[in-house]
Amino acid sequence: MKNNRIRELREKKKLTLKELAKNIGVSFTTLSKYENGVVTTGKIATWQKLADFFGVSVGHLQGLPLFDEYKNNLTDITEKFSDYNNEYVKQKKELDELKIQYKLLANKFDHNMATNEDFKQKEKILEKIKDLRKNINYSRIELAKTIQQLDESKDILSKELETIDTLIKNNKDDDK
Structure with missing residues (x-):
């Protein structure tokens, strides 16, 4: 080496x-x-x-990248992925709840039973939905980046393992 x-x-x-x-x-x-x-x-x-x-x-x-560094990096990336995923799931659930609220309000509007308060509530719900969609898109982007980081780290570890396998094979050949 x-x-x-x-x-x-x-x-x-x-x-x-x-x-x-x-x-x-x-x-x-x-x-x-x-x-x-x-x-x-x-x-x-x-x-x-x-x-x-x-x-x-x-x-x-032998000058190979530190396995522990990659292991820690993978742990960090995995935790990051978990955090983004949990946030994504939470936001998605919140969005689904807002959609239900919106449908209930829409029913009132369809039957001409809406009050001024319902109009205000509808605007608030639409604004929350808009914000949540932005946040969900951000979470999706961050999840994709994190998956890419996991793939890159996996590739580096695979190369390191190939090098170690080669060393072991060469050592067996030397012993013959």
Whole structure:
């Protein structure tokens, strides 16, 4: 992995390459190849020793996007989706209730039984319906954006998993 984080993590701990090699039980030459990206896949056991030593995941060590970041991002997006969806459902229910109220008023108008208060009520209901439709459209747009974010995060995670699968496959091939 050419963009791995071994050097960055090693330097944070103020260790030389030789010291790190000794700490994890691999040769200086091997570790140097890993750190400099000469070893593109390497043995999982070596990556795991390094990851354990630094307290990070193998994926993070190899320079892959942080799985936890994506997991947290997905959690945030899912919560956002849930909030927008709940708001959408609430607004839709409120709109349905207003439509019923409007139909009841319309019945009064149809039978010439409407009062001045009914006219005012009708205008209020129509204004609320108009506002709710705007809000519902906004919620629909936000739901669509959130779904797109979920899809993008899913694609990124899929690519990360493919990379990990490739590493595992290459490691099995190396062991043969």
